[in-house]
Amino acid sequence: MSKKEYNTWNKGKKIDKIKYPNWGIGFKGKKHSEKTRIKISLGNKGKNVSQETKTKMSNKRKEYIKFHPQMGKNNPNWKGGRKICPKGYVYIHLPTHKFCDCKGYIPEHRLVIEKHLGRYLKPNEIPHHINNIKSDNRIENFMLFKNRGYHRLFHIKGFCGIEGIIFNGSRK
Numbered sequence: 001m002s003k004k005e006y007n008t009w010n011k012g013k014k015i016d017k018i019k020y021p022n023w024g025i026g027f028k029g030k031k032h033s034e035k036t037r038i039k040i041s042l043g044n045k046g047k048n049v050s051q052e053t054k055t056k057m058s059n060k061r062k063e064y065i066k067f068h069p070q071m072g073k074n075n076p077n078w079k080g081g082r083k084i085c086p087k088g089y090v091y092i093h094l095p096t097h098k099f100c101d102c103k104g105y106i107p108e109h110r111l112v113i114e115k116h117l118g119r120y121l122k123p124n125e126i127p128h129h130i131n132n133i134k135s136d137n138r139i140e141n142f143m144l145f146k147n148r149g150y151h152r153l154f155h156i157k158g159f160c161g162i163e164g165i166i167f168n169g170s171r172k
């Protein structure tokens with residue numbers, strides 16, 4: 001066949017509008033649902049979710065749980081907002097915490113030291129379990145290191161300079 005014929009394959013043909021009611025409309029008139037729009041707007045905000053937004057999200061979740069009784073407290077897996085991760089660390093459900101994960105959990109070992117110090121731990125500050133039992137979260141079982149480097153040094157050498165230690169529960 002000639003080039004001309006190839007380019008005009010549709011010439012003279014009429015689209016069966018009953019068979020293809022949306023022909024030529026494409027995405028025109030299609031709108032994102034409310035849910036999708038929220039998702040998109042949250043996605044655009046990236047990681048800079050404000051405390052206000054976090055609270056809003058947490059409230060939304062509480063509302064959701066109210067109407068989905070299989071979630072949250074009524075779920076048989078719910079253990080009072082406490083769970084142990086495969087590595088042995090204890091996590092507490094605290095969706096209002098500044099540094100909680102996306103599911104609203106915060107490691108208990110960080111929480112215990114925060115309560116003791118009366119401030120949030122910086123993300124690079126590393127708690128260490130003195131007796132190496134990861135679920136033993138008594139305050140006297142903790143050391144807090146300034147960063148990963150000092151923590152690593154302590155594991156390798158068994159000690160590190162006083163400048164690397166923020167808190168030592170064994171020396172209360």
Ligand SMILES: [Zn+2]
Nearest residue numbers: 127128129151
């Ligand atoms: Zn350690």
